[in-house]
Amino acid sequence: xxxxxxxxxxxxxxxxxxxxxxxxxxxxxxxxxxxxxxxxxxxxx
Numbered sequence: 001x002x003x004x005x006x007x008x009x010x011x012x013x014x015x016x017x018x019x020x021x022x023x024x025x026x027x028x029x030x031x032x033x034x035x036x037x038x039x040x041x042x043x044x045x
Contacts, residue, residue: 002030003029003030003031003032006030006031006032006038007032007034008032008034008036009036009038010036010037010038011038011039012038012039012040012041013031013039013040013041014040014041014043015027015040015041015042016043018042024042028040
């Protein structure tokens with residue numbers, strides 16, 4: 001559902017508390033790569 005809502009739209013998403021690469025692997029499938037300037041930030045604190 002998230003993938004369909006974000007597809008072809010520009011977005012900025014900031015994710016915090018992604019503890020493992022496995023978690024990120026599950027989450028990243030929701031975000032399309034439409035080459036439209038959208039960004040996902042994962043702060044490294």
